[in-house]
Amino acid sequence: MKHWLQWKIQLARLRHRLRTKPRCLRWILAFVLPVLLTLTLLSVFGPQRCSCLISGNQAIYANLPILMNRDPVKIHVIDVGQGDSTLIEFQDQRILIDCGPPECSLTLKRYLQDLGIHSLDLLILTHPHDDHLGGARMVLDNFEVKQVMLPHDLAGNDLLADIRQHLEDCRIPVIHPHRGMKLEQADWSMTCLHPLLKSYENPNNYSSVWLMQYQNIRCLFLADLEKDEFSQIPDIRIDFLRAGHHGSATSCTPILLKKLNPLVIGISCGVNNPFGHPSPEVLAMIREQNLSSFRTDLQGTKVLSSDGIFLRWVH
Incomplete structure (x- = not known):
């Protein structure tokens, strides 16, 4: 429970900081973070495993x-x-x-x-x-x-x-x-x-x-x-x-x-x-x-x- 409260506090602080930043910076973060996440997944798992993760195919998820x-x-x-x-x-x-x-x-x-x-x-x-x-x-x-x-x-x-x-x-x-x-x-x-x-x-x-x-x-x-x-x-x-x-x-x-x-x-x-x-x-x-x-x-x-x-x- 203590850890969950700490996470909620940190998330609230992050939201507050983003609201107080210039709008252009918020837009940059909105686009850069997904790109960085995608590149990280590709480097760790490779393209085929990434394709499996995002496929939405139940036959793939089952395996x-x-x-x-x-x-x-x-x-x-x-x-x-x-x-x-x-x-x-x-x-x-x-x-x-x-x-x-x-x-x-x-x-x-x-x-x-x-x-x-x-x-x-x-x-x-x-x-x-x-x-x-x-x-x-x-x-x-x-x-x-x-x-x-x-x-x-x-x-x-x-x-x-x-x-x-x-x-x-x-x-x-x-x-x-x-x-x-x-x-x-x-x-x-x-x-x-x-x-x-x-x-x-x-x-x-x-x-x-x-x-x-x-x-x-x-x-x-x-x-x-x-x-x-x-x-x-x-x-x-x-x-x-x-x-x-x-x-x-x-x-x-x-x-x-x-x-x-x-x-x-x-x-x-x-x-x-x-x-x-x-x-x-x-x-x-x-x-x-x-x-x-x-x-x-x-x-x-x-x-x-x-x-x-x-x-x-x-x-």
Whole structure:
């Protein structure tokens, strides 16, 4: 109470001094103080963290302790309804895997802009389904995208054909990912585990599956890969599993969970979606193996970070 009274007295004195100063000095203080505060925040936190602080975005505020830490790796499991979109940041590199369905384009746009992102080093569109491709044109129209990875087969998807034509018109480099392809920077890497350069009967199996590793931390991003292609996944322990096909029973098995033994599983799906995702069968598998998980339909966007030793997120 004593300290509170002292603060009130000091504030009253400051107000009195400002009233007795010339008007021009008061105007100067009114403009200079906010500028000095902004410069101080920028010097302490950097532009991206400052953007997070002033964004007003509830998805960002919910993950602020993770976004404000100095871990070099950040993984954003973005809530795009019944779809998929994941942003991976390593130091100054930004990779977006999928863009969610068309109806969530504005949500994705606002989230990326509120993070202070204006460009992407790589956009990966994993396979020819609209719930992963729908926001791609919005991303290409509003952000500088340096390179794009597309499936090697359109599988009759009109939206993917339109995106490919747009990329050709804009002369944006296009790569077709395949098993064995690797992206590396220092002690960070992303390795493509799937697909092979062949035709698949099920469009989900064109999914490009990525294993990200930073020092001792491994993260696996399954896209919509079906379980009949799980032989392509190595028998290694991982820390974070981006669950396949929104938690569908066709993209998860007890054997897969047992061999991967993830620290945490992220499931992306829409509220009350008509497909019943995530499958009760998959949720039972997760419970039976005592694994931690989160769902975007219940908890919204989740951001994880790592220093190469620990994996952190807001529980």
